[in-house]
Amino acid sequence: MSFKLTKEQRDIKKAARKFAEGEFPDRALEFDRQETFDLDLWRKACEFGFVGVFIDEEYGGAGMGFFEHSLITEEFWAADPGIGQAIMSASFGAELLLLFGSEEQKQAILPDLVEGKAMIGTAITEPNAGSDPASATTKAVRDGDSWVINGNKMFITNGSTAKNLVVFCQTDPENSSRHKQHSFILVPTEAPGLEADKIHGKMGIRASDTSEISLSNVRVPLENLVGKEGKGFSQLMEFFNRTRPHVCAQGVGLAQAALEESIRHVKERYQFGKPLASFQSIQFKIAEMATLVRAARNLYYEAAWTVDKGKPDHALIAMAKWYAGEIAVRCADEAVQMHGGYGFIDETKVNRLYRAAKVLEIYEGTKEMEKTIISRSLLQS
């Protein structure tokens, strides 16, 4: 047993950190305030190979694991969550294609993601279907050689910037099992009838695009089915097993940044004639944060390791996801507390960390759903 990253993994982490520290800080405040992003920054990250490292070499990727993808995410989020999300979510959906997509779909979509020519998104949540995706009602109906899709999707990452979306559709509403009613279908965003509406006013990760999607008689060829018809729900669970370690990495990166910013601040800031770092109340906060970050990191490393070993441990992944979100929120909160008034201003990095953290307890499985998964694995056997 070894608790050390491989040399290559350390090199990847360091390269990602250097890139992010060099490129993100100059732009973070502007993107956050204006809810914008500069796509050139995403292209540059692609140029250096940071996007889609888990994609197989035959489709232009580095053929590495989801763990390596997560290590990059950790560093990008530590530099700035909004930019980190805008760049690293550009391949959100490639996991589905790799797992279940046809050879043609992989050839057509994946190389562009790596080269920075296109983004992808995955559309699951609906206005009335969040934690319970099986209640999604966006319908796809066969009509000749096409699927005709109608419905609305909510909070879709890259909805306005992606070239393609993998849409979670109800294809068999009559099936007696609610877990066999759905299928994933690949939909180009330029298809007539698809409208994307960028959502404004997000609390955090404001550089990243989130949109509402409406699909009205959108027609795509039958071959755009991803995987097997009726297997959408189980495919979704497999998808989350790959993407949740990535969310853990977001939380750990964010919490690490909160810790580092706090350490810097409390050594610099003097009150009552002494640096804040000399007060025990502050020292204990720092000790707690460091411990939480370490624990969350080790938990997600193990979770991601099970994924790359080919045997994803669903409950372990859920533990890691819940915990990473929880400690990210807590560490960001403590960081703002230690920064006092400065932490309340959006120019301060910890302020952006604080606002970004909350979503980690919400998206890709709320913490309540993660706990449901964990408890089920313990009590139903």
Next chain:
Amino acid sequence: MENIFVIAEHRQGEIRDITFEMLNLGNSLAKENDMTVTSVLLGKDTGDIQEKLQKASDRVLVMDAPELADYNADYYLAALEGIIKEKTPRLVLIGHTSAGMDLAPPLSVRTGAPLATDCMDVRLTGDTLEATRQVFGGKINAELSLKPSATYMVTVRPGCFPDAGDLGKSAETDTIPVPEWTNLRGRHFLEYLTSETEDVDIAAADILVSVGRGIGKPENIPMVEEFATAIGATVSCSRPVADKEWLPKSRQVGVSGKTVKPKIYIALGISGAFQHQAGMKNADTIIAVNTDAAAPIFSVAHYGIVGDLLQVIPVLTEKFKNA
């Protein structure tokens, strides 16, 4: 009597300040140890310079050759190797300058003299030489001693010793014959290049607000410019900011940039490497702002603020706007 050599440095007909700083050190070491100071001057037609050296040396050795007109490692090494081997001085002082840094390491190999570079203080004690220098970015001082040797070699950090000026000496000048040039490597001096810019002359400013690595990103420079305007200052910078091209090279304060002596010098996020200090430490008043309380800049500053310039400067700017 044992001898201390000072290798005189000059460029384009001008003697360099470091020469007189070394003469100061050399003369005080000579006094303590009952030694003499010899200036060694390589060049072409260096009469004016010889006169200045005579006033602060016990002896001046001159070698005059067209090949020595401008510093060139090939010829300087060949000339000095011969002189040092023949005269066996106790100590050879060389400037820790662009010329001295280029010359000293190979010269120590050729002469077998142990070398300590970039020294801020030098002491001859018994049969060894002790020196003080800075390591780890100026955050730590190292005390060294060198193995016993007939001759020691030291490069002296600029700005550590006052100018010896005229010590009232009147050394004799001996001309050393030009040797047959051997062991040349084919290095040719071509020309000097000075940057010609129409930018403001920071050396002429009364007040300088100078930014360093701590500025973090170029987008923060306007904030500093606003502060500078509010107090009637000009903006200058340290090397990392010029290296990154956030401000033009013409704004760089320090050894490879400009030497300044304003009434007020405000160092923002500048750690204070000696190369920077050498360019600004003679300012009348120095105020330094740095997040690192151990930054070397606080050792030359008159007033220090431990803090993030990004937090301090906006507040400070308001004080002047409201005044």
Next chain:
Amino acid sequence: MNIVVCVKQVPEVSDADLEINRKGSDIDREDLEFEINEWDNYAVEEAVRLKEAHGGHVTVITLGDEDCEDVLRQSLAMGADEAILIDEDGFEMSDAAGIAKGLHGVVKDLSFDILLTGVQSSDNSWGQVGLILAELLGLPYASLVVGIEMGDGKATVFRELESDTQEKVELPLPAAMTVQTGINTPRYVSILGIKKVRKIKIKETDADELNLSEDEIGAEGSCVTSRKLVIPSIGGAAEMLTGSLDDICNKAAQIIQDKGGLV
């Protein structure tokens, strides 16, 4: 054109609170991050750029323990083709001349047109190794290089002098140069670069293989016989302004006004 670059791993100290070990011989390295020496990073970038412009092969060399392999892998990922690690802890107490001897043991058997090192390392700041190495090899050299232009069998080199002045010199090849910061903008390491490193076997050697005896390297072979480190007193002469941010700024504003700033 073949280029050899000597690089060093150094502790990153700019943001660190340094402490000295009990013997006073070194800083406490436990909690420090290690990086390629900043000057050497510029040297690697310059080597890779020269290779990209003129073709050839870049070999990087370092001397230290196995952890120093990190800087070799980074250099390979940036575009170097080959790497050699002199894995030898006998150099621990070496002075600059001792380090140069170790590097010389490897470099003397390589065929190259240009030998690059950084001007100095950020830890010891001797500024000696590259030039002693040049002398041991009998090469023409130039230090403090801020620009290199390749010619036919020669290089035109720009040296940084004092007072915003440069010196243009010509060196026949092969030649040695020590690279100053700012000569270029070092690239980021890419994932593709990191993957490329998988296929490269880093060569390892040690003092035995290089026929260097203990009395040539390490403390015995060094002219610097003792080294005691001390932390200079914090602040020195500066009067530190303390209090709330507002208090500090009021005091600073008063000083600026008293000394002649605009009111």
